[in-house]
Amino acid sequence: MRTSQMSSLTEALAEQRFASRAHMSEEAWEVVEKATDRMRRENVAAGAVAAGDTAPSFTLPNAKGTDVSLDDRLDEGPVVLSFFRGGWCPYCGLELRALQEAHTDIREAGGHLVAVSPQSPKSSFQTQRQNELDFDVLSDDGLAVASEYGLVFDVPNDLKTVYRDEFDIDLTEKNADGSWRLPVPATYVINRDQTVAYAFAEADYTHRATPEQIIDTLTELR
Numbered sequence: 194m195r196t197s198q199m200s201s202l203t204e205a206l207a208e209q210r211f212a213s214r215a216h217m218s219e220e221a222w223e224v225v226e227k228a229t230d231r232m233r234r235e236n237v238a239a240g241a242v243a244a245g246d247t248a249p250s251f252t253l254p255n256a257k258g259t260d261v262s263l264d265d266r267l268d269e270g271p272v273v274l275s276f277f278r279g280g281w282c283p284y285c286g287l288e289l290r291a292l293q294e295a296h297t298d299i300r301e302a303g304g305h306l307v308a309v310s311p312q313s314p315k316s317s318f319q320t321q322r323q324n325e326l327d328f329d330v331l332s333d334d335g336l337a338v339a340s341e342y343g344l345v346f347d348v349p350n351d352l353k354t355v356y357r358d359e360f361d362i363d364l365t366e367k368n369a370d371g372s373w374r375l376p377v378p379a380t381y382v383i384n385r386d387q388t389v390a391y392a393f394a395e396a397d398y399t400h401r402a403t404p405e406q407i408i409d410t411l412t413e414l415r
Contacts, residue, residue, distance in 0.1 A: 202291040202403050209283050210399045221355045228352045232396040238377045240343035241394040248274070248383045249341040253309065253331040256318035261329050266305045267385050271414055273299060273407055274381040275308045276339055278398065279367050280320030285310075285378070288401045289324045295404035296328060302411035304382070309333050311376065313369040334369035339376035344394060348373040382410040390414055 214222055242248060252262045266272045275292065277285040292299070292306060299306055306328040312320065317330040336345045348356070348364065353373055356362040365371045379394035380402035391410040393402035 202287065202401065205287045205291070206284055206399055206401060209287060213283070217355075217359055221359045224351045224355050228349055229397050231349070232346065232377075237346045237396050238344065238379070238394040241377065241379060242342045242381065242389055242392060244389050244392045246389050246392075248381060248387050248389050249338070250387070251338040251341070253333055253338060254314050255329040255331055256314055256321045258314050261307060261331055263383070266307065267383065267387060270303045270305055271385060271390070271411055272381075272383045273304045273306045273411070274383060275306070275402075276342065276344055276376045276379045277308055277310050278375050278378060279310050279312050279364075280316060280323065281362055281367055282398070284399055284401065286324060288378070289320070289326060291404055292328070293324065293326050295408065298404070298408055299411065302408050303415055304407070304411045307331055309338060309376075311336050311339070311368045311370065311372075311374070316367065316369075332369055333376075336368075336370070336372075336374055336376060342376075342379065342381075344376040344379050345374055346377065348375060380407065382407060382414075384414055 250263050252260050255261050263272060277288060279285060289308060296306060309331045311333050314332045317332050321330045333339055339345050364373045377394050377396060378398050378401060381389055382391035384390045
């Protein structure tokens with residue numbers, strides 16, 4: 194297991210947060226911080242699928258437009274399901290690349306990895322290519338699956354302005370459905386009987402599950 198590579202995700206996320214802060218105005222950073230605090234207070238992930246729950250089934254297109262079914266993947270073994278905001282998000286990029294680095298270890302532990310975002314299949318293809326991912330990136334048009342997992346929230350208006358003005362990000366151009374909605378980043382390890390063995394859903398998008406946590410869970414399931 195490439196522990197040193199996988200352990201670096203938490204550090205890389207912290208470094209990205211520091212870099213983002215350094216390149217943002219004080220006013221913009223305050224908006225971002227207040228939005229995150231508000232999401233924590235409102236506990237936007239309170240209704241998310243949790244450990245012990247039955248994972249909702251779904252079928253979504255991958256980057257090539259081919260349908261991928263959770264049920265079919267579970268026939269092969271436990272599934273590692275990662276919900277991310279989009280390829281435009283640097284924190285998501287760090288997480289996806291960390292998962293790619295750990296993919297061999299995840300497979301050896303019996304897991305089958307899939308990632309889901311509200312992007313179109315075309316954008317999923319770009320995300321897959323840019324990050325050199327060899328696992329499926331699925332398109333959740335309209336965030337229907339993310340909604341079933343209890344992860345969807347509306348981006349507040351002041352944060353929309355920051356995204357546009359500070360980062361030149363317009364989610365109406367990024368999301369397949371043209372909305373300003375996003376999933377709370379979340380990671381699940383789903384056992385073959387569709388029971389959720391591990392769940393991570395965090396309102397603060399700068400925090401993510403680590404590959405070590407995923408692999409430890411897969412190892413216990415074996």
